Amino acid sequence: MSDTPALLPVEEARARILGLCTPLPPEWVPVDDALGRALAEDVLARRTLPPWDNSAMDGYAVRTADLLGPLPTRLSVGETVFAGKLPLREVLPGTCARIMTGAPLPSGADAVVMRERTRSVPPEQANDAVNDAVDILEAPGPGQFIRPRGEDAREGDVLLRRGTPLGIPELGLLWAQGMASVPVPRRPRVAVLSTGDELCRVDEPPGGRIVDTNAPALALAVRRAGGVPTLLGIARDTPEAVQEALARTDGFDVVLTSAGVSVGDHDFVKDALEALGVVQHFWRVAIKPGKPLVVGQRGAALFLGLPGNPTSSLVTFELFVRPALRRLLGLEDVEPARVPGRLEGRLAKAPGLAHFVRVTSTWRAGELWVKPLGTQTSGALRSASAASHLLHFPREQSSLTDGSHVELIPLSWVA
Ligand SMILES: Nc1nc2c(c(=O)[nH]1)N[C@H]1C(S)=C(S)[C@@H](COP(=O)(O)OP(=O)(O)OC[C@H]3O[C@@H](n4cnc5c(N)ncnc54)[C@H](O)[C@@H]3O)O[C@H]1N2
Numbered sequence: 150m151s152d153t154p155a156l157l158p159v160e161e162a163r164a165r166i167l168g169l170c171t172p173l174p175p176e177w178v179p180v181d182d183a184l185g186r187a188l189a190e191d192v193l194a195r196r197t198l199p200p201w202d203n204s205a206m207d208g209y210a211v212r213t214a215d216l217l218g219p220l221p222t223r224l225s226v227g228e229t230v231f232a233g234k235l236p237l238r239e240v241l242p243g244t245c246a247r248i249m250t251g252a253p254l255p256s257g258a259d260a261v262v263m264r265e266r267t268r269s270v271p272p273e274q275a276n277d278a279v280n281d282a283v284d285i286l287e288a289p290g291p292g293q294f295i296r297p298r299g300e301d302a303r304e305g306d307v308l309l310r311r312g313t314p315l316g317i318p319e320l321g322l323l324w325a326q327g328m329a330s331v332p333v334p335r336r337p338r339v340a341v342l343s344t345g346d347e348l349c350r351v352d353e354p355p356g357g358r359i360v361d362t363n364a365p366a367l368a369l370a371v372r373r374a375g376g377v378p379t380l381l382g383i384a385r386d387t388p389e390a391v392q393e394a395l396a397r398t399d400g401f402d403v404v405l406t407s408a409g410v411s412v413g414d415h416d417f418v419k420d421a422l423e424a425l426g427v428v429q430h431f432w433r434v435a436i437k438p439g440k441p442l443v444v445g446q447r448g449a450a451l452f453l454g455l456p457g458n459p460t461s462s463l464v465t466f467e468l469f470v471r472p473a474l475r476r477l478l479g480l481e482d483v484e485p486a487r488v489p490g491r492l493e494g495r496l497a498k499a500p501g502l503a504h505f506v507r508v509t510s511t512w513r514a515g516e517l518w519v520k521p522l523g524t525q526t527s528g529a530l531r532s533a534s535a536a537s538h539l540l541h542f543p544r545e546q547s548s549l550t551d552g553s554h555v556e557l558i559p560l561s562w563v564a
Pocket residue numbers: 343344345347348360361362363364407408409410411412413416438439440441455456457458459461527528
């Protein structure tokens with residue numbers, strides 16, 4: 150008889166973890182450092198942008214009323230308005246202004262005709278005293294190619310709401326307002342601890358050991374997800390060593406451990422967490438790879454014990470840790486992204502665990518076709534190398550036929 154608890158479905162495990170995460174307290178940071186976090190407060194526009202109606206094309210600012218008759222219509226050109234300059238005169242009936250993209254629209258004009266829809270008039274053919282004229286070949290509707298004042302922002306309006314994820318265009322909107330800093334949740338401080346007698350650092354002679362690749366890989370994944378990682382080193386496989394290392398985690402928002410969470414004689418992480426007063430929320434999820442994940446909490450700090458197999462460690466990071474870090478950064482929509490795809494080949498498994506199959510992908514005939522990598526073991530990193538997505542092979546399903554429609558999770562660890 151097994152004394153291990155029932156396996157949690159992946160969605161429930163993630164929901165429980167996210168239930169333990171609230172955005173971290175805000176800090177004011179330079180706008181570029183806010184990338185990937187969510188705004189902690191509404192931001193009001195200080196400036197109306199664009200500040201004036203302006204041209205969307207290189208061409209001529211015209212009065213549409215002048216162009217109701219037969220075409221082409223000849224107009225005299227009053228001035229040329231460049232971006233960065235203000236118009237000097239009104240566009241009067243029978244005249245127009247040559248205008249460049251982004252230049253303010255002169256008063257009197259109500260449309261722009263692009264240069265390609267005009268024909269310049271040689272000076273000797275222009276009328277009377279006017280030696281600059283143009284033939285307009287089309288009759289524009291009012292407002293054509295005019296970018297209205299305030300299209301991007303209006304002073305006093307909410308420019309970006311609290312909770313808005315800050316991507317690159319949002320940072321542009323903030324800079325355009327002359328803002329140098331914004332309030333966002335501070336970055337999660339994440340401790341990463343490896344456990345295992347078989348491990349050494351990359352710069353040590355192995356002497357029968359293998360290099361700890363999980364901790365540095367997790368640290369990079371943390372940084373990519375917006376957290377600030379600290380490597381705590383390698384704890385030996387004794388309850389005291391694991392406890393002693395975990396006792397150094399005060400001040401961290403998230404503690405990631407690697408290995409020692411299964412049912413082996415040296416799997417001390419769960420006991421060490423308990424001894425330190427970490428409340429265990431659950432252990433084991435119905436997935437492969439990654440089944441022995443353990444999750445606990447002490448105060449506001451979240452403890453995630455990831456399985457030691459290198460690919461299990463990366464997959465559990467993707468499915469659980471990354472969403473948690475993103476939630477701490479204030480983001481609402483933190484579920485892993487999913488895209489539809491088609492399976493090339495067949496897959497089979499026993500029901501009971503959802504499998505997250507590492508696949509490569511090719512875009513073909515309007516669909517993303519994916520192919521499982523040759524090896525799917527969790528102990529070998531090669532089985533994750535070259536994967537672009539994880540294919541979700543649902544828990545109760547036992548086969549997927551060639552051409553099946555499948556759900557894919559794009560991987561954040563790719564180059
Ligand atoms: N009787 C059972 N045995 C196992 C089960 C089970 O349900 N019953 N689950 C298997 C699964 S699934 C996984 S995953 C592993 C996870 O075990 P642990 O988290 O306890 O990890 P270890 O046993 O210590 O190590 C597993 C494997 O990974 C290598 N490793 C560990 N740390 C690192 C590191 N930092 N860098 C690189 N490689 C590392 C380690 O040498 C082992 O080969 O348990 C199964 N067993």
